[in-house]
Amino acid sequence: MNKVVLVTGANSGIGLALCERLLSQDTEGLQLCLACRNMGRAQAARSALLTSHPTAQVALLQMDTSSISSVISAAQEIKLRYNRLDYLYLNAGIMPNPQFDLKGFFKGLFSSKIITMFATGEGILTQKDGVTSDGLREIFATNLFGHFLLIRELEPVLCHEGRPSQLIWTSSSNAHRSAFNLEDIQHQRGTQPYSSSKYASDLLSLALNTHYNKQGLYSSVICPGFVMTSLTYGILPSFPAFLWTLLIPLFWLIRIFTNTFTLTPYNGAEALVWLFKQKPESLDPTVKYQSLTSGLGNNYTQARKMDIDLETSKALYEKLLQLESEVRKKLKRKVK
């Protein structure tokens, strides 16, 4: 039977590399659906995939994860097209208006935290967040809440006892407990909305396992490591792409000390591909699966314990349900 795989944010970077790698493993037995906000870029990604895999089944779906109405209509379309989804990769993500703290970076270079700084970006990155047309914080809506709503909408095609389905989140080692506040889940008051949204996805994944495992739905999180994509190029906007390329030998050197410098989308997708091959029942819901690349360039996946607890994950889940009911009410009023 064909496996149906839906990937959000599939038109570039890690999402696109994941699609390419899945098709390289099994072109015939897969039905891929690329869920993207920009259909022009989605078409280009589909053409690229079909060039290397001409017989592959690659469908497109328009979805903007930051928009409630877009997620709801995309979910309706998915339910019309497919009886079941085997894998849902929750990969779309943004880090808009990043501010790189150069002073903090140089301070970190000469401190004992140098490896942690390169592995997690801790202490050197903040972001200026925006507000969506639904009135939600943009990073929270795009990285977390849109995906939460999508899962809720897709329950009928995801929950099947006997044949489990998998949710796989592209989280980050930049997810820190200190950036997250249960009283401010959208991170309206702080300067690290990206870290907060990724920490929230770690918590949510645990809560989803608590709620859905009995119904045959499992959730896991991964970190792709530091990958050079449009998201990371945006961190130093005045730095042209060719300068990043010039830095690659330096990054290879750093990789000897921290194998989190996966650098290419292909390498970064390692843990996503690894999870595709695992039995979901055998996975640990309290670990993050990390894509790693050794100094010699070999890829592997390693499980790392997350700094999360069940109580906070349940509390976040309740808050998300409450927010969901509020936005649905608002949407109904708008339609009337």
Ligand SMILES: NC(=O)C1=CN([C@@H]2O[C@H](COP(=O)(O)OP(=O)(O)OC[C@H]3O[C@@H](n4cnc5c(N)ncnc54)[C@H](OP(=O)(O)O)[C@@H]3O)[C@@H](O)[C@H]2O)C=CC1
């Ligand atoms: N690069 C890195 O070092 C790391 C990345 N990550 C995570 O990996 C994931 C993929 O990022 P990466 O490949 O690096 O970056 P890219 O910018 O290349 O990919 C991000 C993808 O998400 C899509 N996207 C953004 N906003 C929306 C939206 N509102 N609705 C639908 N799709 C959207 C983008 O579409 P569009 O082309 O239209 O913008 C794009 O396809 C993200 O979740 C990121 O946080 C985690 C750790 C490290």
Ligand SMILES: CC(C)CCC[C@@H](C)[C@H]1CC[C@H]2C3=C(CC[C@]12C)[C@@]1(C)CCC(=O)[C@@H](C)[C@@H]1CC3
């Ligand atoms: C110009 C200098 C010589 C080199 C600057 C390097 C930094 C821009 C990077 C060093 C570690 C990187 C990193 C990320 C972004 C770019 C760096 C800060 C992330 C925060 C990107 C998003 C994530 O989710 C993290 C896992 C990355 C961690 C490492």
